[in-house]
Amino acid sequence: MSSKPIFILNGPNLNLLGKRQPEIYGYDTLDDVERNCAAVAAEKGFEVKLFQSNYEGGIVELIHRAREEACAIVINPGAYTHTSVAILDALNAFEGPVFECHISNVHKRESFRHHSYVSLRADGVMAGFGVEGYALCVRRVCSLLGGK
Secondary structure (H helix, E strand, O other): OOOOOEEEEEOOOHHHOOOOOHHHHOOOOHHHHHHHHHHHHHHOOOOEEEEEOOOHHHHHHHHHHHHHHOOEEEEEOHHHHHOOHHHHHHHHOOOOOEEEEEOOOHHHOOHHHHOOOHHHOOOEEEEOOOOHHHHHHHHHHHHHOOOO
């Protein structure tokens, strides 16, 4: 078990979760995601810190910060999933577990969404489980890291 938190990183437009395209992403907000993940982590003796950035460089900086401050990363890079070698490179410099999370099933959507640079580094990928996918990723991280 680690005294460092699990970082939950969110990319562009996820600040609009609950308001943007609820038919795809649902009505839960990032605050709801954070509460659910914190509850799961606490059961296992861990903490979470949730962040969101609409900027690729902001996400890269958060991953760099995680190298010193986090035991694991759960990341939903949003549209940067399909375009960002910079995020992949930053994740490759992180030594802990990395889980990729998508609210929708990206494989049932437009073909450009079927490719993920982040998957090249991820230890696991969760897609199509709605916002519950975040908590499932946190549960898996806790299991890997020996939570109680």
